[in-house]
Amino acid sequence: MVKNLNYKISLLITILLFIIAGTIYFIKNKQYSCDTFLYRANHYFLNENFLQSARYYRKLISMGFVDEKVYINTSNSLIKLGDYKRAKKYLKEALKNNPSSEIYYLLGYTYYAKSQISLLQEYSEEAIKYLKKSIELDAKNKSSYRLIGQIYEQLKKFEHARTWYRKALFEDIENPSEFYGFIAYTYFEESRLDDAMKYYRRAIDYNKNYISAYCSMGEIYKIKNDFDNSEKYYQQVIEINSDYVLPYYKIGNIYYEKQDYQQAINWYQKALKIENNNSIINYYTGMSYKKLNMLAEAIKYLKIAAYCGNDDAVKELRTILETF
């Protein structure tokens, strides 16, 4: 009820505020162009600025711009930002417009990402459901096979994971070496080392530069105490990529276990030339010097390792300083 002048003026100003705000909103929206927003959104998306890309893509959708790529990129941006709830909402909207293998894959991925945080199996099951639909629409969708396998690996259902990797291989997908590698990994996780080696070899047959398979072979031979073959595989990795630090460090470890500390140091030094602040390599270099009773050198490397956050190096330094 309008009682007095103050009340009337207050009401008038408030109503005026709402009218002005509405008018400004209307005028501003008229000025916005879908093309400019699409350009900006894509630019931010390519530069991995997902906060901004999500902002512009969502505005585009609210302006009625219906495009599968926009929905996919919006969801991808939201997934990267950890907003799975909204990502799912946009993907389900996209499904209504145009169901595609990629959208089903992304929905599966969203549930998978959520399962990583919540550790709830129901999300994994939901993810698998969507990934299977993705494969139904595109039998050659490698990412979906891989993700189903990965989910089963996490659930420790290695036989299931292998089934899906084999299905992928059966579909005659491009670059099958990866999938042989994945199968080998499941065997490795089950400690079925011979089966794992069989599949890693197949992976290498398909891709002679498959570094990961060589490294895994090196690791398996090391577990089997076959240091010569282990070193052979790591040497092959160095031949493929001499800037990769892992094989130098692993060969160093082989000599460390063989108690040939001088050789171990030689390999660790090579590794340190590539990554001089690696805490583990510095720690083992220090430990090798310690085994050779070269304490000044040992302390030098252990100090670097400790500085880089290696707790074992701190303990070792204390022991050395207390003893001597």
Added chain:
Amino acid sequence: MFYKNKILFFIVLAIISLILYYFINQQLILIGLLNNSIISISILFISIIVISFVLSTIVSLILSLILKLYRKITNKKIKYNRKFIFWLNFTIISYILSFIIFFESITY
């Protein structure tokens, strides 16, 4: 504004906060606690009140200083309702603040 019915002003402000939350939520990805609309609206509502209160206190202080100075210079007494002026400042600043937030949240 709404000097004799202050509760009504706060109801209007709560409605404004709700509308502002809608536009902010369109612009930004609110994560964690802010993802909860009730919490976000409450934060917005309280923030507007607190900021407006602080600013209106400052404005009122400046006004009273100016008046004191005026009195000293002219030796004239000016009578005014302090409470009313403070409330007027507070409500106007709240509206201006809400409008600035609204404008920012619709600008791309």
